[in-house]
Amino acid sequence: xxxxxxxxxxxxxxxxxxxxxxxxxxxxxxxxxxxxxxxxxxxxxxxxxxxxxxxxxxxxxxxxxxxxxxxxxxxxxxxxxxxxxxxxxxxxxxxxxxxxxxxxxxxxxxxxxxxxxxxxxxxxxxxxxxxxxxxxxxxxxxxxxxxxxxxxxxxxxxxxxxxxxxxxxxxxxxxxxxxxxxxxxxxxxxxxxxxxxxxxxxxxxxxxxxxxxxxxxxxxxxxxxxxxxxxxxxxxxxxxxxxxxxxxxxxxxxxxxxxxxxxxxxxxxxxxxxxxxxxxxxxxxxxxxxxxxxxxxxxxxxxxxxxxxxxxxxxxxxxxxxxxxxxxxxxxxxxxxxxxxxxxxxxxxxxxxxxxxxxxxxxxxxxxxxxxxxxxxxxxxxxxxxxxxxxxxxxxxxxxxxxxxxxxxxxxxxxxxxxxxxxxxxxxxxxxxxxxxxxxxxxxxxxxxxxxxxxxxxxxxxxxxxxxxxxxxxxxxxxxxxxxxxxxxxxxxxxxxxxxxxxxxxxxxxxxxxxxxxxxxxxxxxxxxxxxxxxxxxxxxxxxxxxxxxxxxxxxxxxxxxxxxxxxxxxxxxxxxxxxxxxxxxxxxxxxxxxxxxxxxxxxxxxxxxxxxxxxxxxxxxxxxxxxxxxxxxxxxxxxxxxxxxxxxxxxxxxxxxxxxxx
Numbered sequence: 237x238x239x240x241x242x243x244x245x246x247x248x249x250x251x252x253x254x255x256x257x258x259x260x261x262x263x264x265x266x267x268x269x270x271x272x273x274x275x276x277x278x279x280x281x282x283x284x285x286x287x288x289x290x291x292x293x294x295x296x297x298x299x300x301x302x303x304x305x306x307x308x309x310x311x312x313x314x315x316x317x318x319x320x321x322x323x324x325x326x327x328x329x330x331x332x333x334x335x336x337x338x339x340x341x342x343x344x345x346x347x348x349x350x351x352x353x354x355x356x357x358x359x360x361x362x363x364x365x366x367x368x369x370x371x372x373x374x375x376x377x378x379x380x381x382x383x384x385x386x387x388x389x390x391x392x393x394x395x396x397x398x399x400x401x402x403x404x405x406x407x408x409x410x411x412x413x414x415x416x417x418x419x420x421x422x423x424x425x426x427x428x429x430x431x432x433x434x435x436x437x438x439x440x441x442x443x444x445x446x447x448x449x450x451x452x453x454x455x456x457x458x459x460x461x462x463x464x465x466x467x468x469x470x471x472x473x474x475x476x477x478x479x480x481x482x483x484x485x486x487x488x489x490x491x492x493x494x495x496x497x498x499x500x501x502x503x504x505x506x507x508x509x510x511x512x513x514x515x516x517x518x519x520x521x522x523x524x525x526x527x528x529x530x531x532x533x534x535x536x537x538x539x540x541x542x543x544x545x546x547x548x549x550x551x552x553x554x555x556x557x558x559x560x561x562x563x564x565x566x567x568x569x570x571x572x573x574x575x576x577x578x579x580x581x582x583x584x585x586x587x588x589x590x591x592x593x594x595x596x597x598x599x600x601x602x603x604x605x606x607x608x609x610x611x612x613x614x615x616x617x618x619x620x621x622x623x624x625x626x627x628x629x630x631x632x633x634x635x636x637x638x639x640x641x642x643x644x645x646x647x648x649x650x651x652x653x654x655x656x657x658x659x660x661x662x663x664x665x666x667x668x669x670x671x672x673x674x675x676x677x678x679x680x681x682x683x684x685x686x687x688x689x690x691x692x693x694x695x696x697x698x699x700x701x702x703x704x705x706x707x708x709x710x711x712x713x714x715x716x717x718x719x720x721x722x723x724x725x726x727x728x729x730x731x732x733x734x735x736x737x738x739x740x741x742x743x744x745x746x747x748x749x750x751x752x753x754x755x756x757x758x759x760x761x762x763x764x765x766x767x768x769x770x771x772x773x774x775x776x777x778x779x780x781x782x783x784x785x786x787x788x789x790x791x792x793x794x795x796x797x798x799x800x801x802x803x804x805x806x807x808x809x810x811x812x813x814x815x816x817x818x819x820x821x822x823x824x825x826x827x828x829x830x831x832x833x834x835x836x837x838x839x840x841x842x843x844x845x846x847x848x849x850x851x852x853x854x855x856x857x858x859x860x861x862x863x864x865x866x867x868x869x870x871x872x873x874x875x876x877x878x879x880x881x882x883x884x885x886x887x888x889x890x891x892x893x894x895x896x897x898x899x
Contacts, residue, residue, distance in 0.1 A: 252667030258505030270466030314466015343432030344418035383417035402440025411438035489537035502565030558640035560628035564669035567662035573645035586639035610664025633817035699739020
């Protein structure tokens, strides 16, 4: 996609070992949002940026004290931890946790305490019935669910003095893992905050066994930590372009507890390596000043991003696209991870998806350099549909409509645990991630080097790929007679229409996102025609599969105009009311009584939050809920209509959306 063999040039400049050094340095800090540790990490990165020269480096600062909100996003409390220990007193003596040795052992936002008390086991500890018949007031609760949820019930409702949590066995987690925990108090809850410790799995199971055997377990907790005012910092470094009104952003969250190597010292380190490489290539005259500015951002996840979006609209309006690097450096042979690009939601077509996908796939096949070392296995990679869960989704929301994709490794068996250490980070994988960032940035910002014809063709190819995927699934369902052919066929015909619409819309966006010359516009028109021709071909395949399914069950195939093609599960229209993307925990935060129901929902449907994001994107104005549901199923796969309706009802009750019956 680039002229002058720039991909090979970039490969010579990128150093996986240097990127790994950055990860190791960043991971030494305990990087909880609005705490001294994250400020130290940001200062380290700032010093490295200053050494590079030629960058406009600044820190956006926001005071936070647990007061107020932006849309559905609550203000953070500042947190200053100093020391914490947890000693086992009875039936044995020993040390269960020490903040100085393992900072992750203290749940973030814990406050000062000095207490010796009995331990009471409450199972998951998130439902009131978990506490039936158990006196936990003034005692310390042992539970298996996330600390934030346990703390809200155990300490907030039943007066527990503190909580202990551990990872329940799943058959994979080594017994010495500790889980990353935080209490995450809402604004106004500071007075009710207590403390929490994250135990190793082996210690948690040992204490649970003692309690089940009827033994008394006592522990002594000592915590020196303050909750109050703090500062949220967003670090920015800008390579100025010729057009200062257009910026392409590379970003990653720098927060998370020590060590937090893959999540997300890896993304932060890859950004720093990308900045180093681009600056050096410019200094040495390999590339010119970019047409668009390139901005690098290190943020406290979510909360730093929403503050930047809300407080600096002048900066946001210059952003033409975002790559969010979140977990990009783990050795895939050890972590079990696949390196993926998560594209924008279908409601936001853009050529950015195909730029980043191209470099993800192109660089995965680059021959391993023995001098760099790293894993010897093939580098697993995948292009995926939209998923939220990190900072990019705040840009793709319909209120901003800024194209943003995520680079991410998942699953990672060390995710959010004390085992997410630098020794799991691979220099070859880090070099791979840095090359994708650099090459994507050059493609978007250094436009004179980009071969637009290749990009346009790739956009067409994805549209054809999506249409073929729809046809393949439709043919399978029709051939297997999974339902009435007169229901299956219209559904997949609609989805083919959506796929063609997506492809055409992406090619239309190319005209806005790129300055095309006359011959490229002619190519673009031919690619639109190609999408239309592929649509006709796939439509004929579906038609023949429908006719075959009808013959199989003795039904006469109908013409399209005689088939009911309008989905009608819901006789409703909805419209969003909120500004900015919705905080994922909004429903359970505002309605704690719904927590158990939504935990079950998210367990049944892992993509439900992404589906809710897209529902809100599609409901900028009054829109048929049936169409929204149909488009969500087209993008993410089958969704239980009862679950979908439940979410709509709850969002409407909370004022996130409005709904009305269709007359």
